[in-house]
Amino acid sequence: MARRGETIELAVLGLLHEGPMHGYELRKRLNLMLGWGRLLSYGSLYPALKKMLRGSLIAEVAPEQVPGAVASRRQRIVYQLTDKGAAEFERLMSEVGPTAWEDDNFDIRFRFFSSTDMEIRLRVLEGRRSRLQERLDRVQRELAMTQKEVDRYAAELQRHGVESVEREVRWLSDLINAERGARTDTPPPPTSPAPSPASND
Amino acid sequence: MARRGETIELAVLGLLHEGPMHGYELRKRLNLMLGWGRLLSYGSLYPALKKMLRGSLIAEVAPEQVPGAVASRRQRIVYQLTDKGAAEFERLMSEVGPTAWEDDNFDIRFRFFSSTDMEIRLRVLEGRRSRLQERLDRVQRELAMTQKEVDRYAAELQRHGVESVEREVRWLSDLINAERGARTDTPPPPTSPAPSPASND
DNA sequence: GTTAGCATGTAAGGAGTTACATGATTTT
């Protein structure tokens, strides 16, 4: 079961999947990516890179291997994906399940959706959507019980929260429709014997 | 400087400020409040309560102190705010500064806005707004530099993210205007302590 | 030549989750 820590790992894998990069640059990209919340600190990134190095998911690029670069400014460590790392990336991206549609994880998955095939994309989008729907239901249900004398600001916060989640649900629905629309363009599925019902909850 | 840990503490102080409550109930309310993300576990709440007990911010309500309650079902521990806890709550709520408009903290502050006066509210709302505005600027700036070949899904994620934040900025602006509108109703003297808080509806 | 930004790291510690452990009360 994927821990939360795999969030950074998956993001690094994904970025390096697009090309070699050094730590500092990774951090900047990562902050842009998941940076809507907090910033990622060096204290998280570098140890994570070391760990991935130990696991042979990534490897240092030898300085000579990067031609065209000016021979000076030598002190940054450029990383690239190993075959094992690439395989791990594919594996993680193909995982459908709760870990794929939790708040943080979902954004990362989505960012690298191009690296997965449509069936996975659809399942992740749908999983995310029902996750949010559940939340709305739960809040609505609990709100019905607790609602006595509601504070003005508390009510406004609730309203805004619900509205935001509803907005996100609509966004997901649009994306799902777009994917489904694209699916009908493709030739009829050759051998699809209706896979497991995927009891997503 | 307020650590992140004060998030739970402030929330508990705020809830108990509205009336005595036992731990289990606190957890439910807390999850509804900040539960848009993850759920708060017992492993966080109970130790936090213990810590607050030690700090005399809260105290156990003696069972006899709650008349009207059925004498049975005795095992839950009801907490109430002490004078010290109430003072601490006021102090935290009056704090203007970064801690007040960080993601998690802001929601809590807002939830208990009724317990503060308008000048504080305005400053927190404005602080929050410029925080978000900064983020938008930063993203826009960095996007201008990095933008070469943008991945389709990466671009969509960015777009949606920007739109959400812009939406939040508008929400804040509306709230700020509402507060300012209410302010013009009160007599002009700015140098008076103005101990009469507007009715909390 | 000195400030600012690039670039990499480590150590200590905080905050919170998971899993465990227990028992009472209410509902079916």
Add this chain to the structure above:
DNA sequence: AAAATCATGTAACTCCTTACATGCTAAC
């Protein structure tokens, strides 16, 4: 009588942040 849910707690662990520490390079 069993199952669900209420209710409280502890221990181990993970993840991450803060603060510290270092040195190179570019700009002013």
